[in-house]
Amino acid sequence: MEKRLIDPSQVKGWGIDADPKNDPTYPMKARNNGEHKGYSWQRPTQQRGDVEVLHSNERPHLTAVFGTSTPPRGLSGLLRRFAFRYSESSYGHWLPLMAADRIGVAEGYVEDLARGHIPNVFAERGWAAEWKYNRGSLLLRIGVGVAVISAAVAYLSSDTD
Amino acid sequence: MNYRGPLRVRIDEKPMPEILHPQDAIVRVTRSCICGSDLHLYNGSVPDTRPGMTFGHEFTGIVEQIGGEVQKLKVGDHVLVPFNIACGKCVFCQQELYGNCHESNSEATAVGAIYGYSHTAGGYDGGQAEYVRVPYADVSPTVIPDGMDPDDAVMLTDVVPTGYQAAEMAGIQPGDTVCVFGAGPVGIMAARCAWLFGAGRVIVIDCVQYRLEFARNYAPAEVYNFKELDDVVLFMKKTTDWMGADVCIDAVGAEAAGNAMQSLLGRKLLMQGGSATALHWAINSVKKGGIISIVGVYGPIDTLVPIGNVLNKGLTIRANQASVKRLLPRLIEHVQSGVLNPKALITHRVPLEYVSDAYRIFSAKLDNCIKPVLLPPSVRS
Numbered sequence A: 001m002e003k004r005l006i007d008p009s010q011v012k013g014w015g016i017d018a019d020p021k022n023d024p025t026y027p028m029k030a031r032n033n034g035e036h037k038g039y040s041w042q043r044p045t046q047q048r049g050d051v052e053v054l055h056s057n058e059r060p061h062l063t064a065v066f067g068t069s070t071p072p073r074g075l076s077g078l079l080r081r082f083a084f085r086y087s088e089s090s091y092g093h094w095l096p097l098m099a100a101d102r103i104g105v106a107e108g109y110v111e112d113l114a115r116g117h118i119p120n121v122f123a124e125r126g127w128a129a130e131w132k133y134n135r136g137s138l139l140l141r142i143g144v145g146v147a148v149i150s151a152a153v154a155y156l157s158s159d160t161d
Numbered sequence B: 001m002n003y004r005g006p007l008r009v010r011i012d013e014k015p016m017p018e019i020l021h022p023q024d025a026i027v028r029v030t031r032s033c034i035c036g037s038d039l040h041l042y043n044g045s046v047p048d049t050r051p052g053m054t055f056g057h058e059f060t061g062i063v064e065q066i067g068g069e070v071q072k073l074k075v076g077d078h079v080l081v082p083f084n085i086a087c088g089k090c091v092f093c094q095q096e097l098y099g100n101c102h103e104s105n106s107e108a109t110a111v112g113a114i115y116g117y118s119h120t121a122g123g124y125d126g127g128q129a130e131y132v133r134v135p136y137a138d139v140s141p142t143v144i145p146d147g148m149d150p151d152d153a154v155m156l157t158d159v160v161p162t163g164y165q166a167a168e169m170a171g172i173q174p175g176d177t178v179c180v181f182g183a184g185p186v187g188i189m190a191a192r193c194a195w196l197f198g199a200g201r202v203i204v205i206d207c208v209q210y211r212l213e214f215a216r217n218y219a220p221a222e223v224y225n226f227k228e229l230d231d232v233v234l235f236m237k238k239t240t241d242w243m244g245a246d247v248c249i250d251a252v253g254a255e256a257a258g259n260a261m262q263s264l265l266g267r268k269l270l271m272q273g274g275s276a277t278a279l280h281w282a283i284n285s286v287k288k289g290g291i292i293s294i295v296g297v298y299g300p301i302d303t304l305v306p307i308g309n310v311l312n313k314g315l316t317i318r319a320n321q322a323s324v325k326r327l328l329p330r331l332i333e334h335v336q337s338g339v340l341n342p343k344a345l346i347t348h349r350v351p352l353e354y355v356s357d358a359y360r361i362f363s364a365k366l367d368n369c370i371k372p373v374l375l376p377p378s379v380r381s
């Protein structure tokens, strides 16, 4: 626990208007002020394992248990490691993570293809359900897409001659 | 279930989860829901959502395996698993803030751990799967009481406690006018629970007509479609004798529609932690000295809200992830006594293999969907 620089009992008027009933967190929280003592609880057994887990620099160590889904790897992993050098209060943390998420999508295509799987993007996006329940809007969107692409193709080909 | 990128999810074979900690259990999933919170992931707006992850934080299942320190749960127990992963020992768990546990999410301090909810919420694979690893198995997972319908049980993992806590945090006094933004499962449940705290009038605002109809009958509530109102805030003032609602509940979160600038910044460009339209309306529709209860989820970066009005009107803002374990005993009673009927919100029962379609149906609000539940093959045979 950090050392107090000022002893409250020496401060004039200390606590004279304190009202323990003035607790806006009730009943969400059963206040016991345990956190005044810092990391004082008996920590659960520490999970072990060799999976790479990035931890927020706003905590001193890994939590007793942690998730092991999809450890950082590839270019997105490099970015994620970089992001965790910044606190949760910094754009330096969140922006690289967002970028890494998008790069991860591209890496996902490469991984799929590498194991001989061509992802069916339409199925993944649930277009079967759109076809069943929202056909009009789906056709309209496809129509608009086709129109935009044909217009672009027409424009580009007219430009080249 | 395997997330591949924004709006892309599919079914894949993945290795069986293993016991990685002596307090772990492995659970064979019997039901898992898709939640409005999953839509933030599905849309790609939660930072550190890694392709390859399995989502799903609302599930029930049978305990298949337990670690050495697990004492209460037994193999074969059918459990409902609250969405928060909580250690039960840290100061926050000791104060019943189970949604704010400090020993389960290494990646962030500003949020507790949630199954299948990006690495920002701990990096755990979730329950939209056949099997799932459940840490701290003795703390939150609860054996489904005899006679309880598993459909009710799965709704107790998130929707019911979240709706209830939304109403609880709103500090409703008898006779209060409560305005709930959002007629998704959470908003509908919040409107239902507002009555339990003595509300005198419950208003629900959304733009999806079939959901409003559902809320009107289920809560019951007065419902208004914001697309038909010129100005939601002005409407709220007029309908409350120019005072504003006593409390407003934001049960929408980052995906809010209704304001082009918020949608552009928050949903398209991802330059803020979501589109804060509902929260904006809530702050401006509540009376002076009123209370705003937020359960709608926003991202971790800055979000534009009229904070000046919060100050000038003397508002109290209360918000949290629901503390499911804290609320479960009371809510189990309410379900058993028939006061709450959560399974009525389930409109779609979809085989897990059709997870891509289920996400689309829920997110695009097709086929009058309120709440979809995914059924793995093992419970269908």
Ligand SMILES: NC(=O)c1ccc[n+]([C@@H]2O[C@H](COP(=O)([O-])OP(=O)(O)OC[C@H]3O[C@@H](n4cnc5c(N)ncnc54)[C@H](O)[C@@H]3O)[C@@H](O)[C@H]2O)c1
Pocket: B035, B036, B037, B038, B039, B040, B158, B159, B162, B181, B182, B183, B184, B185, B186, B187, B205, B206, B207, B208, B211, B226, B251, B252, B253, B254, B255, B256, B257, B258, B277, B278, B294, B295, B296, B297, B298, B320, B321, B322
């Ligand atoms: N705090 C928690 O513990 C917790 C738990 C579960 C869900 N949530 C959050 O609660 C929110 C709702 O969840 P859900 O499952 O009901 O989601 P949902 O997406 O099904 O429902 C959201 C509803 O809000 C409506 N809406 C959009 N913009 C609106 C606006 N400006 N005003 C009013 N309504 C608007 C939508 O049409 C939709 O019906 C989500 O943000 C979710 O992440 C929080």
Ligand SMILES: [Zn+2]
Pocket: B035, B036, B037, B038, B057, B058, B083, B158, B159
């Ligand atoms: Zn949920």
Ligand SMILES: [Zn+2]
Pocket: B086, B087, B088, B089, B090, B091, B092, B093, B094, B100, B101, B102, B103
């Ligand atoms: Zn804890």
